Structure formats: C-alpha cells, structure tokens
Amino acid sequence: MSKILVIAEHLDGKLNSSTARAVSAAAAVKPEAIDVLVLADNVDAIAADAAKIDGVSRVLTVARAENAHPLAAVLAPQIAKAADGYSHVFVPSTTFGKDVAPRAAALLGVAQLSDVMSVEGTHTFKRPIYAGNAIVTVEAEPSHVVVATIRTASWPAAASGANNAPIEALTLDVTLPSHTRFVELKQGASDRPDLQSASKVVSGGRGVGSKENFDIIFKFADKIGAAVGASRAAVDAGYVPSDLQVGQTGKIIAPELYMAIGISGAIQHLTGIKDAGTIVAINKDGEAPIFEVADFGLVGDLFKILPELEAALG
Amino acid sequence: MKILVGYKRVVDYNVRIQVKPDGTGVVTDGVKLSANPFDDIALEEALRLREKGVAEEVIVVGIGPADLTAHLRNGLAMGANRAIHVVTAEAMQPLTAARTFQKLIEKEQPGLVILGKQAIDDDANQTGQMLAALWDRPQATFASKVEIADGKATVTREVDAGLETIEVELPAVITSDLRLNEPRFIKLPDIMKAKSKPIDVIEFASLGIDSGDHLKTTHYAAPPKRSKGVMVKDAAELVAALKQKGLL
Numbered sequence: 281m282s283k284i285l286v287i288a289e290h291l292d293g294k295l296n297s298s299t300a301r302a303v304s305a306a307a308a309v310k311p312e313a314i315d316v317l318v319l320a321d322n323v324d325a326i327a328a329d330a331a332k333i334d335g336v337s338r339v340l341t342v343a344r345a346e347n348a349h350p351l352a353a354v355l356a357p358q359i360a361k362a363a364d365g366y367s368h369v370f371v372p373s374t375t376f377g378k379d380v381a382p383r384a385a386a387l388l389g390v391a392q393l394s395d396v397m398s399v400e401g402t403h404t405f406k407r408p409i410y411a412g413n414a415i416v417t418v419e420a421e422p423s424h425v426v427v428a429t430i431r432t433a434s435w436p437a438a439a440s441g442a443n444n445a446p447i448e449a450l451t452l453d454v455t456l457p458s459h460t461r462f463v464e465l466k467q468g469a470s471d472r473p474d475l476q477s478a479s480k481v482v483s484g485g486r487g488v489g490s491k492e493n494f495d496i497i498f499k500f501a502d503k504i505g506a507a508v509g510a511s512r513a514a515v516d517a518g519y520v521p522s523d524l525q526v527g528q529t530g531k532i533i534a535p536e537l538y539m540a541i542g543i544s545g546a547i548q549h550l551t552g553i554k555d556a557g558t559i560v561a562i563n564k565d566g567e568a569p570i571f572e573v574a575d576f577g578l579v580g581d582l583f584k585i586l587p588e589l590e591a592a593l594g
Numbered sequence: 595m596k597i598l599v600g601y602k603r604v605v606d607y608n609v610r611i612q613v614k615p616d617g618t619g620v621v622t623d624g625v626k627l628s629a630n631p632f633d634d635i636a637l638e639e640a641l642r643l644r645e646k647g648v649a650e651e652v653i654v655v656g657i658g659p660a661d662l663t664a665h666l667r668n669g670l671a672m673g674a675n676r677a678i679h680v681v682t683a684e685a686m687q688p689l690t691a692a693r694t695f696q697k698l699i700e701k702e703q704p705g706l707v708i709l710g711k712q713a714i715d716d717d718a719n720q721t722g723q724m725l726a727a728l729w730d731r732p733q734a735t736f737a738s739k740v741e742i743a744d745g746k747a748t749v750t751r752e753v754d755a756g757l758e759t760i761e762v763e764l765p766a767v768i769t770s771d772l773r774l775n776e777p778r779f780i781k782l783p784d785i786m787k788a789k790s791k792p793i794d795v796i797e798f799a800s801l802g803i804d805s806g807d808h809l810k811t812t813h814y815a816a817p818p819k820r821s822k823g824v825m826v827k828d829a830a831e832l833v834a835a836l837k838q839k840g841l842l
C-alpha cells in the first residue's frame with residue numbers, strides 16, 4: 281500500500297493553497313495514508329491549517345530556527361530523512377517545490393518526476409514536456425520512492441474544514457548546512473487576489489505599451505475583482521514585476537476566466553493558461569494567434585475597449 | 595576560478611512540436627536544434643564574470659550524441675575557453691546528467707557551475723538542484739542577478755512571491771532565469787577563432803556512472819486541443835456573453 285508524504289508550502293506563517301492541491305493529487309493515488317510535513321520556525325498556525333485539509337492523516341512538524349526561510353539546501357536533507365517509510369513524496373510544482381524536490385530526490389538517489397498533471401496508477405503519471413506541446417505517460421520503478429512535483433493548475437485544492445488530523449512533532453537527526461543564507465524577500469505588495477489561485481485573471485502584454493499604461497489593466501482588474509498577470513514581453517519591458525509573468529517560465533494558472541489583453545499568444549505564453557476555463561482575447565490584430573485558443577475574441581484597440589467594458593459593467 | 599557551464603542542445607523554441615502518430619516520441623528528425631535558451635544565458639553570465647576578472651576560464655559542457663560538436667563550437671564562438679563533450683547516444687534523465695557533471699567537477703574543481711534553470715525540451719528543472727545535492731554545495735536557482743565577492747555569491751532569485759535574495763558560499767551551483775542577462779550575438783571572426791579551441795571528448799561509459807534513470811516514458815500524446823471560440827463585435831456583446839456564463 282502507498283503512504284504519501286506531502287511537503288507543505290507556506291509563507292509568513294500561512295499555508296499556501298498549493299499544499300491542498302498536492303493533497304488532491306496524493307488522494308488520487310488512493311493511499312493508505314497522507315501525511316503533511318511542515319518545516320518552519322513557528323509551525324503551529326501552519327500545522328493547524330494543514331490538519332483541516334480533507335484526506336490528511338497526520339501533520340508532522342519540524343520546528344527549527346533554520347527553517348524560517350525556504351532554503352532548499354536546508355530543507356532537502358530534512359525531507360530526505362523524513363521520507364523514510366513512505367512510497368511517495370509530493371511537493372507542489374511552484375518555485376518552492378521546484379527548488380527543493382530535486383535536491384531531496386538526489387539525496388535519496390532517485391529520479392524525480394516534474395509537474396504531475398494526472399495520476400494513472402500508483403506508479404504511473406502524466407506530465408507535460410515541450411512547453412505542454414506533448415503529454416507523456418511516465419512509469420516510475422516501484423522499488424524506489426517516487427519524488428514528484430505536482431502541477432498545481434491540474435488539481436483543485438482539497439476541501440478544508442471538516443478534518444482534524446493529529447499533529448505530531450518530529451525530531452530529525454540531521455546536521456544542516458550553513459553555506460546558504462537568506463538575505464531578503466521583496467514581495468510585490470498587493471491587496472489584489474493572488475495570481476496563482478485567483479478565479480479571474482486579467483493579463484496585459486507588450487501591446488499595453490508602458491508601465492504607466494498598465495494602470496488601465498490594474499483598474500479593470502480591480503473593477504471585476506481579478507488578479508493581474510502579464511506576458512514575458514511586458515515583464516521584460518519593465519511594465520510589471522517578474523512575479524506576474526504567466527507562461528512556460530512564469531506561472532502556470534487555471535482561473536475560471538482569463539483575459540489576455542494586448543498579448544499575441546506565443547506558445548510559451550499559452551502554456552501557462554491551457555487549463556483556464558474561459559479565455560478572452562482583446563487584440564487589435566485579428567490574425568493574432570491568441571484568437572486560435574480564445575473562447576471569446578474581440579478585435580480592436582485595448583485603450584478604447586477597456587473603458588467601454590467598464591462602462592458596460594456599470 | 596573556473597566556471598563550468600551546462601550547454602545543452604534542444605529543439606529550437608520556435609519549432610512547433612509534433613507528437614508521432616504512434617505515440618513513441620516527438621518528431622525530432624530534421625527539426626532545427628539550438629542551444630537551450632537558458633544555457634545561452636548561463637554562458638553569457640559566465641563570460642561576463644570572466645570579463646570582470648572574477649573568473650579566468652569558462653568551460654562549456656555538452657552531454658549528448660557524437661554530432662554535438664558543431665553545437666559546442668557555438669559555445670566556444672560565444673567566448674568559452676574550451677568545451678567538454680560527454681558522448682552518449684542515449685537521452686538521459688536529470689539525475690544521470692547531474693552525476694555526469696559531478697564527475698567533471700571532481701576533475702576540473704570549478705569555483706562555480708552555472709546551468710540553465712530548465713531545458714525547454716523535457717522542462718524538468720532539476721539538474722542544477724540535483725548536482726548541488728550530490729556535490730554537497732549551495733544552490734541558487736532561478737537567478738536574475740548574480741554578484742560575486744569575497745568567496746560568496748549574492749543571488750537574486752525569481753520566486754512566486756517576488757524577488758528573493760540569498761547569499762551562498764562558493765563553490766556553488768547557480769541556475770539561470772530568463773532575465774539574468776541578454777546573451778551576445780556570435781560574430782564571424784569568433785566562429786573562426788572557435789575552430790582552434792579545444793574540445794575534450796569523454797565517453798560517458800568511461801565515467802562509471804550508475805544510471806539514475808528510474809523513470810520510463812511509455813507514451814507520448816498530443817495535448818487536448820482547445821477549440822476555437824467565437825468572435826464578438828463589441829464590448830457590450832462581450833460583457834453579455836461573460837455575464838451569461840456567470841463569469842462577471
């Protein structure tokens with residue numbers, strides 16, 4: 281029988297919803313147990329949140345001052361140690377998981393699966409390659425622990441509230457390196473919805489033209505309560521910070537509504553929105569490739585159309 | 595200080611990937627191959643560090659089939675001092691690639707290894723992290739800014755929450771993100787010069803590496819296609835359509 285260890289992602293003392301998505305993927309394996317591992321300096325609030333997630337059997341915590349920031353070099357040896365006895369270790373495929381999971385896998389001497397989008401059996405999974413242009417079925421050897429990152433856009437967050445899993449403190453006998461030190465995290469301070477979990481996202485591209493012009497995107501997003509995203513071209517040009525980038529090398533998202541405004545629809549951008557519910561494209565070029573994937577397309581000048589949309593919304 | 599750079603050849607990012615009808619792979623015959631874009635960025639960063647006097651030597655490493663030579667010559671033309679070609683006809687998974695780099699590190703003793711954050715074919719995003727673990731050294735992944743002084747690298751990383759800065763002691767592994775720099779273009783005289791630069795050829799089999807390829811790809815499929823939707827004529831029609839779907 282399978283036993284799965286899910287590694288919790290958290291920031292500022294709060295559990296990230298990517299963890300509940302990884303729990304959904306774990307549940308799809310139909311395991312005997314799903315344990316969540318919380319590595320932090322202050323574990324209590326995070327562990328309490330994790331214990332509420334449906335399907336979680338136990339929450340294991342390691343409270344150490346070294347765990348204050350998610351440094352892969354510090355976390356990976358603890359994960360490798362805690363993995364003992366588990367058949368699978370699942371980590372969300374966010375920058376956190378992508379940083380730490382391969383390091384833990386290498387310490388365990390096993391290959392790692394990236395971006396699991398579906399579970400076909402206890403050791404059979406599907407994942408995208410070539411920016412999502414091909415989907416491969418991958419079989420892992422049952423003789424090794426399966427270390428995998430979970431493509432968060434493919435999995436709903438497991439429901440939360442009804443469960444009350446036991447929380448147990450874990451003592452791991454590992455020496456942690458001191459060669460890696462956290463300096464700072466500059467967060468794009470914003471009270472808008474989080475890009476990765478928002479149900480609506482409005483993205484702007486190079487067509488928006490400048491940092492100042494991007495206000496029109498923010499204004500419209502606020503009007504409909506959406507998160508804001510951007511193409512790489514818009515980020516490269518300095519219109520918005522890099523954490524807003526959507527695509528192959530940015531965030532992979534699955535909102536119910538995605539509005540691409542002044543974005544041409546390059547394959548690397550589309551990779552990030554393949555699982556969106558409804559895609560709307562607004563572009564002055566009727567031939568733009570974005571219209572090939574849009575559920576609703578509107579050809580025209582974004583500077584004219586956005587105010588009209590706002591007016592139509594009343 | 596020596597810098598080792600991963601320089602992988604992949605299907606060019608402009609190629610529209612086609613899955614073979616029998617599901618055994620993707621069509622790679624006759625398609626354009628180029629350096630992994632992240633590896634061009636990794637190499638550019640190494641060259642800039644050499645130009646600043648931080649490093650003396652930049653070595654590009656390619657793991658792949660015998661015909662990889664021309665690709666490695668591009669890396670030399672861009673400015674690397676020399677190349678190492680680990681010859682293998684088989685595609686390998688990141689753990690095996692990392693073990694290969696580890697062997698080269700034992701021999702070359704670099705002060706820094708720069709790899710791409712991901713290769714755009716398999717999109718694994720693993721090799722650098724695995725190498726750092728095997729080498730028992732720091733990793734600074736998804737780097738958008740690198741500063742080196744006093745035996746340390748201060749690296750700004752593009753993470754989901756924003757920009758994170760960490761400090762790592764050297765030697766270390768850094769993986770490049772897209773905004774780290776803009777790679778230079780290769781000039782004709784550089785191509786001529788590259789012809790006389792050395793390429794060490796090492797047979798993969800001679801390295802005595804255990805395969806870490808524990809994953810078997812059994813089937814390739816094209817992704818489900820999104821069907822083309824409808825064009826609306828104006829803002830009012832769009833709002834009505836989205837309201838009807840309960841999205842606004």
Ligand SMILES: Cc1cc2nc3c(=O)[nH]c(=O)nc-3n(C[C@H](O)[C@H](O)[C@H](O)COP(=O)(O)OP(=O)(O)OC[C@H]3O[C@@H](n4cnc5c(N)ncnc54)[C@H](O)[C@@H]3O)c2cc1C
Pocket residue numbers: 484485486487488510511512513514525526527528529530531541542543544545546547548549562563564565568580581582583607631632714
């Ligand atoms: C390895 C690699 C990884 C990449 N990763 C990503 C990624 O993660 N995310 C990503 O987005 N890109 C990525 N890219 C870049 C990608 O190839 C495209 O260059 C980028 O997505 C283009 O952004 P854009 O659509 O905003 O710009 P453009 O392609 O320049 O398109 C701008 C669009 O705006 C329209 N427009 C202009 N003015 C107006 C107006 N007034 N009103 C309405 N429409 C207007 C134009 O018609 C045009 O279609 C990557 C590239 C590489 C090589």
Ligand SMILES: Cc1cc2nc3c(=O)[nH]c(=O)nc-3n(C[C@H](O)[C@H](O)[C@H](O)COP(=O)(O)OP(=O)(O)OC[C@H]3O[C@@H](n4cnc5c(N)ncnc54)[C@H](O)[C@@H]3O)c2cc1C
Pocket residue numbers: 409599600601602603619620622630632633636655656657658659683684685686687688691708709710711712713714715716717718719720721722
């Ligand atoms: C259909 C198909 C055919 C393939 N054919 C070949 C083939 O003929 N030859 C081949 O070598 N690979 C081939 N591959 C790719 C091979 O499987 C990958 O090299 C391996 O899985 C590593 O994954 P990655 O490159 O995505 O790793 P990532 O972890 O995403 O790579 C990150 C970085 O590690 C470094 N790196 C990784 N691998 C290499 C390498 N080989 N050389 C230099 N630096 C490297 C680079 O700096 C790269 O940017 C093929 C893949 C597919 C799907």
